[in-house]
Amino acid sequence: MKHTEVAIIGAGVTGLAAAGRLSPRNYRIFEKSRGPGGRLASKRIDAVRADIGAQFFTVRDSRFQATVDSAMAAGFVTPWQPKMGTFQDHQPIASPDQQARFVGHPYMNSLGRFLSQEIEIQTESRVQMIEPSGDRFRLILTSGESCTADCVLVTAPVDQMVAMLQYFDVQQLGSRFAMDPTWTTVLSLEEPLRGSDGESLDALFGGDHPLFDFIAVENSKPGRQSDLLVVHATPEWSQQHLERDSAEISELIRQAVSATFQVITQAKLSHRWRYARPTDPKFTAQKGIYQVAPNLWVAGDYLAGGRVEGAFLSGLEAAERILAR
Numbered sequence: 001m002k003h004t005e006v007a008i009i010g011a012g013v014t015g016l017a018a019a020g021r022l023s024p025r026n027y028r029i030f031e032k033s034r035g036p037g038g039r040l041a042s043k044r045i046d047a048v049r050a051d052i053g054a055q056f057f058t059v060r061d062s063r064f065q066a067t068v069d070s071a072m073a074a075g076f077v078t079p080w081q082p083k084m085g086t087f088q089d090h091q092p093i094a095s096p097d098q099q100a101r102f103v104g105h106p107y108m109n110s111l112g113r114f115l116s117q118e119i120e121i122q123t124e125s126r127v128q129m130i131e132p133s134g135d136r137f138r139l140i141l142t143s144g145e146s147c148t149a150d151c152v153l154v155t156a157p158v159d160q161m162v163a164m165l166q167y168f169d170v171q172q173l174g175s176r177f178a179m180d181p182t183w184t185t186v187l188s189l190e191e192p193l194r195g196s197d198g199e200s201l202d203a204l205f206g207g208d209h210p211l212f213d214f215i216a217v218e219n220s221k222p223g224r225q226s227d228l229l230v231v232h233a234t235p236e237w238s239q240q241h242l243e244r245d246s247a248e249i250s251e252l253i254r255q256a257v258s259a260t261f262q263v264i265t266q267a268k269l270s271h272r273w274r275y276a277r278p279t280d281p282k283f284t285a286q287k288g289i290y291q292v293a294p295n296l297w298v299a300g301d302y303l304a305g306g307r308v309e310g311a312f313l314s315g316l317e318a319a320e321r322i323l324a325r
Ligand SMILES: Cc1cc2nc3c(=O)[nH]c(=O)nc-3n(C[C@H](O)[C@H](O)[C@H](O)COP(=O)(O)OP(=O)(O)OC[C@H]3O[C@@H](n4cnc5c(N)ncnc54)[C@H](O)[C@@H]3O)c2cc1C
Pocket: 009, 010, 011, 012, 013, 014, 015, 030, 031, 032, 033, 036, 037, 038, 039, 040, 052, 053, 054, 055, 056, 057, 058, 125, 126, 127, 128, 155, 156, 157, 160, 164, 182, 184, 232, 273, 275, 276, 277, 299, 300, 301, 302, 306, 307, 308, 309, 311
């Protein structure tokens, strides 16, 4: 059985930020999907790709700013200056603001690719269970492989973390940091998206709309050439329609977009995020990390405000704790 000093579960922003601070000799990073980035996801549609998870990120902390500056200098991240809108009385209206926003270039998961440049990831490796094993831990993968570790950092979303750590006392943590689902639909749109006053818009927050949570015109982000529109549904609407078929969701959202903006659209795909964003992002753990047992930590955006920056800072703090142990 293989042994590693530190096992990191998940190669999203949290896991990558943590791994980037550790020496590659000392850790193994297990990721269930085929590549890094986690919820900074994009999906191929015909010959192009669309961002189907986080649409942009903001920066407040100087440590994240330094990383974003390096990613921009290397061409993996770029500023995004959309003409913003929102919904008032369910109607789309312009709502300009001064917020600095950033996107991955040419897709959101380019930030994941940037953070993982020096990091070897064991992809398509789903950790099923983590057990205590003397003063170590034993990780059992769904492939049947297992390995031991002196120290473990779990960065999977909270419900998946709880499922993995059944031998430990994490039930209460799991019930405090619930996550909401999001249905995401990608549509094609051959004309500009316009608010009620006729002004063209690149992105809209949901405002008081019962269905729309965020809408983004893909080609308003630098590096995207497609005619695609990404629509995130509100947590309430997504929860209400959670178990419906993705084709039905595509049609419901297509109809809502057509009726609201008076445009002809074609639905390309819908993606169900069961664990998209924390239910209450204001509810955070101190420094975005929680120690479950000696040498066993959990970290992630759900403990740190629910955004890309929170995930990054949570990962940095995890690395500090691991190095100081
Ligand atoms: C629809 C949507 C819209 C969003 N919009 C924004 C936005 O506009 N701005 C913003 O800042 N943030 C936004 N976010 C949130 C942002 O994407 C997250 O805060 C951030 O990406 C979380 O990073 P993370 O590393 O903590 O978690 P994740 O990205 O979820 O990474 C966890 C990783 O663990 C892996 N994993 C899970 N279980 C296992 C297992 N058993 N074994 C191995 N690997 C496993 C997963 O595959 C994943 O790669 C949005 C998210 C969604 C879904």
